[in-house]
Amino acid sequence: MAKNIPTKIYLSEEELPRQWYNLRADMKEQHDPFLHPGTLAPIKLEELCGIFIEELSKQELNFTDRYIDIPESVCNFYRMIRPSPLIRAYFLEKILGTPAEIYYKFEGTNTSGSHKLNSAIAQAYYAKEQGLNSITTETGAGQWGTALAMACSFYGLDVDIFMVKGSADQKPDRLEVMKTYGASVTPSPSNKTEIGKRIQQEKPGTTGSLGCAISEAIEVCASRESCKYVLGSVLDYVLLHQSIIGIELKTACEKYDIKPDIIIGCAGGGSNLGGLIGPYMGDKIRGKNNIKFIAVEPKSCPSFTRGKYAYDFGDTGKITPLLKMYTLGNGFIPSPIHAGGLRYHGMSPILSKLYHDGYLEAVAVGQKSVFDAASMFSKCEGILPAPESSHAIKIAIDEALKCKESGEKKTIIFGLTGTGYFDMSAYRMYNAGKMEDTELSDEDLQKGFSSIPDIPQNR
Numbered sequence: 352m353a354k355n356i357p358t359k360i361y362l363s364e365e366e367l368p369r370q371w372y373n374l375r376a377d378m379k380e381q382h383d384p385f386l387h388p389g390t391l392a393p394i395k396l397e398e399l400c401g402i403f404i405e406e407l408s409k410q411e412l413n414f415t416d417r418y419i420d421i422p423e424s425v426c427n428f429y430r431m432i433r434p435s436p437l438i439r440a441y442f443l444e445k446i447l448g449t450p451a452e453i454y455y456k457f458e459g460t461n462t463s464g465s466h467k468l469n470s471a472i473a474q475a476y477y478a479k480e481q482g483l484n485s486i487t488t489e490t491g492a493g494q495w496g497t498a499l500a501m502a503c504s505f506y507g508l509d510v511d512i513f514m515v516k517g518s519a520d521q522k523p524d525r526l527e528v529m530k531t532y533g534a535s536v537t538p539s540p541s542n543k544t545e546i547g548k549r550i551q552q553e554k555p556g557t558t559g560s561l562g563c564a565i566s567e568a569i570e571v572c573a574s575r576e577s578c579k580y581v582l583g584s585v586l587d588y589v590l591l592h593q594s595i596i597g598i599e600l601k602t603a604c605e606k607y608d609i610k611p612d613i614i615i616g617c618a619g620g621g622s623n624l625g626g627l628i629g630p631y632m633g634d635k636i637r638g639k640n641n642i643k644f645i646a647v648e649p650k651s652c653p654s655f656t657r658g659k660y661a662y663d664f665g666d667t668g669k670i671t672p673l674l675k676m677y678t679l680g681n682g683f684i685p686s687p688i689h690a691g692g693l694r695y696h697g698m699s700p701i702l703s704k705l706y707h708d709g710y711l712e713a714v715a716v717g718q719k720s721v722f723d724a725a726s727m728f729s730k731c732e733g734i735l736p737a738p739e740s741s742h743a744i745k746i747a748i749d750e751a752l753k754c755k756e757s758g759e760k761k762t763i764i765f766g767l768t769g770t771g772y773f774d775m776s777a778y779r780m781y782n783a784g785k786m787e788d789t790e791l792s793d794e795d796l797q798k799g800f801s802s803i804p805d806i807p808q809n810r
């Protein structure tokens with residue numbers, strides 16, 4: 352019998368995780384290794400350390416330690432912003448008239464407004480530990496940049512952020528928050544880098560892309576002493592840090608005898624989803640549950656559902672290591688949809704492998720239906736959701752409605768990754784009835800695919 356379940360489940364400070372969970376240690380097969388872009392050989396630790404922070408590079412290559420200690424200082428910071436609540440969506444259930452139980456793990460309670468701070472604080476910590484002076488990064492929608500700006504100001508590090516131009520234009524206030532925390536922010540593509548200049552020449556008037564902003568951030572980093580480049584999603588070490596979401600979730604569920612049937616998350620680069628489902632996925636791999644895991648992506652950037660499983664660069668400038676992942680091609684530039692955090696061409700190699708092996712499902716949804724879901728959710732649950740998060744809401748609602756039809760009393764959990772306060776231009780369009788779904792043609796896709804490198808491993 353399920354216990355009486357409060358609307359908001361908070362863990363106590365003592366129950367906060369002191370270790371991250373490394374899902375790779377439980378995977379039956381590992382994803383294919385990162386390749387050096389020059390030699391096409393599996394990348395070595397020393398090579399990774401050339402661009403990335405040393406400790407993070409080690410975490411990136413670690414597929415043996417199931418648990419990794421969270422540094423004391425990071426634990427202390429987590430105490431300030433965590434635990435995040437697991438909320439029973441009683442009102443949403445009621446309005447849907449579903450027998451399903453719906454819960455969401457809400458990561459939007461900190462100033463950055465998303466889960467990104469979970470990894471940002473760890474990355475800034477390791478940068479400081481390594482004695483670096485500065486780090487560079489890219490940001491799409493701006494949540495990652497904000498989180499990293501906060502983390503860097505906490506540890507006294509300089510940070511240079513390249514923000515996708517289309518997004519910077521849409522969200523000038525986001526940019527200002529980053530500056531308030533002392534970050535230097537440049538809309539990308541910019542004239543600060545060779546690659547930025549080149550991309551502007553090739554695609555005049557471009558609104559930019561994450562892949563392009565990454566290239567700029569890496570170029571600036573390479574030109575500096577004591578500087579490294581950091582990334583807010585996709586990489587294995589980011590999923591490792593985000594596992595804090597899933598560990599808290601599982602602890603809370605076990606405390607109240609909640610047994611999930613379906614766990615849903617939006618997927619941009621895969622970090623929140625990977626973190627959210629991590630511990631339960633580990634159990635599934637070991638045959639201990641049969642939970643259905645669903646990744647939700649936008650129809651205009653459908654890496655899982657229409658992408659290729661291939662080695663590709665993480666960036667448009669083709670300078671990162673090659674990652675085996677579901678990808679639309681590093682040259683793919685999605686239409687400037689309103690869920691900026693879901694516009695990346697690739698996908699986490701861990702999640703790509705799990706999807707490929709059938710442990711994870713994926714669906715793509717149009718942004719109009721996503722905002723319908725966001726609007727319904729905001730009215731009954733009292734939280735104005737980020738457009739990214741609303742992709743998960745949309746599918747949670749769909750699954751709950753299926754239960755209504757079949758009479759099944761499933762337990763549905765989704766990740767509510769953040770709040771939408773800086774997405775007012777999106778909500779404004781929606782409210783004015785002007786939100787549009789752009790169709791992505793096979794021709795558009797082909798253009799992106801043609802940028803996937805033609806290497807022996809892809810043939």
Ligand SMILES: *Cc1c(COP(=O)(O)O)cnc(C)c1O
Pocket residue numbers: 464465466467492494495583584585617618619620621622623624692693737739740768769770
């Ligand atoms: C960045 C972001 C996402 C998508 O990134 P993932 O790495 O796929 O988690 C989703 N929601 C919000 C609020 C974000 O900021």
